[in-house]
Amino acid sequence: METLVKNDQIISKEQLLAHWQGHRALTRRVIEAFPEEELFSFSMGGMRTFGEMASELIGIAVPGVKGLATDEWKSLDEKDPSGKEKTKLLEIWDQNTVEINEWFTKIQEGRLQEKMLAFGQYEDKGYCTLLYFIDNEIHHRGQGYVYLRALGIEPPVFWER
């Protein structure tokens, strides 16, 4: 039975956290790569600035992992918490990194297989909700790569976490 538990494991909770934090470290480097001016003003195709997208990610991350841990959800707040200051945005990003580590350990066993109403409006199983947070970050960061390239800035390499 011991062996079955071990072998059946696709990914452990610790590995999933490390996977997410690896992506967050890369997103941080993408934020850093933008000049402050362009971070909050440049966009393409009528889309949002990367600063606005990063604000959405901040609005999701800590409240999201807290919701996974406690099942207490507030409605989504995607407002820029930095006052359009890149240093402040990165500071908040780093505080979030610590808070995510803390809340993640409080997610109980089996919780990721339970259904929940994330942010009071998105019904799905826990693992789908968590993967959505990560996938949404990768999606928007990919858009940030196009912005950086269009600005003539070499983005950080994708495979380094």
Add this chain to the structure above:
Amino acid sequence: METLVKNDQIISKEQLLAHWQGHRALTRRVIEAFPEEELFSFSMGGMRTFGEMASELIGIAVPGVKGLATDEWKSLDEKDPSGKEKTKLLEIWDQNTVEINEWFTKIQEGRLQEKMLAFGQYEDKGYCTLLYFIDNEIHHRGQGYVYLRALGIEPPVFWER
């Protein structure tokens, strides 16, 4: 012990396959949304066309899951297999969907926790390799969204799989 197995599960193999195929279905809709001409000619910031990115994804998907199942790896082939024909590209995409389902079931228990040298050059654990395939697809598809927006085309909604 039964309960422990169940509770400890973050995501099952079947759920991970469904997650990937859900993403692949969305990427298919993004390919479909491009006019054939622009699929193989339009790009921004000196990047590749979305047709070239989709060819990379095709080069990774079936050979990748086959490698996970058998540990037989060839070197990566990212050449466009469609001759710049959108219908042909979508046909190959759909054939891949079937082949991925077939090979995925052949991935043995515990395999995703083993180290491997994917495509003869990328060393990592199986789950990292597989998540890389998925993340890389989300990353490039996000870039495709910017291309579509810049072309004045509404992309498919991100949350529908």
